[in-house]
Amino acid sequence: MSVHFSSATSELHTVRDFLRFAVSRFHQAELYFGHGSSVAYDEAAYLILHTLHLPLDRLEPFLDARLTSSERTEVLNIIQRRVEERVPAAYLTNQALLGEYSFYVDERVIVPRSFIAELLRQGMSPWIPDPEIVSAVLDMCTGSGCLAIVAAHEFPYAHVDAVDLSPDALEVAAINVADYELQDRVELIQSDLFSQLAGRKYDLIISNPPYVDAPSVAELPAEYLHEPKMSLGSGEDGLDATRIILEHAAEHLSDNGILVVEIGHNRDILEAAYPNLPFTWLDVTAGDQFVFMLHRNDLI
Numbered sequence: 001m002s003v004h005f006s007s008a009t010s011e012l013h014t015v016r017d018f019l020r021f022a023v024s025r026f027h028q029a030e031l032y033f034g035h036g037s038s039v040a041y042d043e044a045a046y047l048i049l050h051t052l053h054l055p056l057d058r059l060e061p062f063l064d065a066r067l068t069s070s071e072r073t074e075v076l077n078i079i080q081r082r083v084e085e086r087v088p089a090a091y092l093t094n095q096a097l098l099g100e101y102s103f104y105v106d107e108r109v110i111v112p113r114s115f116i117a118e119l120l121r122q123g124m125s126p127w128i129p130d131p132e133i134v135s136a137v138l139d140m141c142t143g144s145g146c147l148a149i150v151a152a153h154e155f156p157y158a159h160v161d162a163v164d165l166s167p168d169a170l171e172v173a174a175i176n177v178a179d180y181e182l183q184d185r186v187e188l189i190q191s192d193l194f195s196q197l198a199g200r201k202y203d204l205i206i207s208n209p210p211y212v213d214a215p216s217v218a219e220l221p222a223e224y225l226h227e228p229k230m231s232l233g234s235g236e237d238g239l240d241a242t243r244i245i246l247e248h249a250a251e252h253l254s255d256n257g258i259l260v261v262e263i264g265h266n267r268d269i270l271e272a273a274y275p276n277l278p279f280t281w282l283d284v285t286a287g288d289q290f291v292f293m294l295h296r297n298d299l300i
Contacts, residue, residue, distance in 0.1 A: 007078050009072055015052070016063040018072075019044055022079045022197035032221035035088040035111040036097060038205035043089050047082065050093045051075050096144070096219065101153075104175045110231035112146040114208040115284035115291050116262055120150045124284040134158045138200070138252065140193060140207035140245065141165075143231060145173030145186065146178055147206055152182050160186045161200065163193075166230065193241065194248045203257050205249055211264040218289060237272065240264050246274065250299035257296045265288060274285050 004025060012018050022044035032046070049056050051074050052067070062081035067075065078092055090096040090111040098117040105111060123131040126298045134155040139162045141147035148162035158218045162177075164170050170188045189196060210232055217233040223231065234240040242263055249259045260282070263270055267289045271279060278298050281288040 005076060005180065005191065007111065009078055010075075011245045013066050013081060014064050014073065015048060015059075015067070018048055018067070018075050018079070019059075019063070022048065022082075026081050029083045029086075032223045032251060034221070035087065035090055035113060035223065039089035043082075044079070045087055047078050047092065048075055050095065051078050051212055056097075063068050068124060084241055088223050091226060092159060095203055096146070096172070098150065100147055101146065101150055102177065103144050104147070104172065105118065105144050107226055108142040108166070108228065109172045110227045112144055114147060114262055115286060116147055116206050117150050118284050119260065119282060119291065120147065120206070121153050123154050124258075124260070132157055134203045136195070136200075136202045136254070137161070138163065138202040138205045140205060141209045141231075141241070142173055142188075143169050143208075144190070145176045147181050148173070148186050149176060150183060150204065151204070152180075152185050155204070158185070158203070160196070160291050161189055161202070162186055163189045163191045163197070163261075165190065165192050168229075171227070194252060201252055201254050201257070203244075205253060205257065205259045208262040209211065209241035209245065211238045211242065211262070211266055213266070238264065239268055239270060242266075242270065243273075246277070246294075246299065249294075250296050251295035253299070255296065259294045259296075259299070260291060262291045267292075 012021055015170055023040045026040035033043055043300045045059050054062055079188045081087055088107050088111050091107055094104055096105045096112045099121055133156055135158055137151045137158045137160045141150050142162035142266055145162050148160045150159045158273050162173055166189055173188055177183055212232045214236045279292040282293055
């Protein structure tokens, strides 16, 4: 244990003390924040509040509360793990948040952070005029099942197929589907992309597939190395999975169906590879470079 942590148990007393301590250690360790929080302060506050079983949106009333001996030990342990093991916060708490939704996660799945969740919470408006007319949705590369679950809530009459190649990921997805009591509407399917979906058609296909290119995979911060490798990289240019999706999506879309795919920073490469496809780039909080939409007729 470093000198910082060995002395902290007896010298830190309040939530404010531990918050300051965590932020200092996070900055000193040059941690990377890309799994929910974007700055050290937010991540420190989240880890402390979660560990103390306090409301995640109410830090101020508790700042000067003194911790018990056992609470001090628990908070220091999670701060120390974040610093020394560089484990993403979501794996330390087994919780990932997407807006108002909370999901169980562990290292069998990528930490949920898809921009598609924002679009689903808007009912895919204006591209889908009425959420109630959607009867079938496919979430390709479902991971923890997060997007499938959000889709099931936003499209109340839809059956949702949640597909992943990894049986480990589907085990985690099953936990989340059960937590939201959606077993009758969300079907988990092990499949290498479309290989096990013969004959199935959907009004909406969403996918947050692997899209990190090989050079970027080689330079990923340590935090990302805790995530499943198959969830990140997708060939030399990051588009291997996306190519297969584009090749086969039309076969599985209804006449007025749409395809929505997240591709990270690959917009320029994708447009150069498919100059004849009329991509519509959807606005999300990070801009209009990351998620595209195509209608079925665009893919024929």
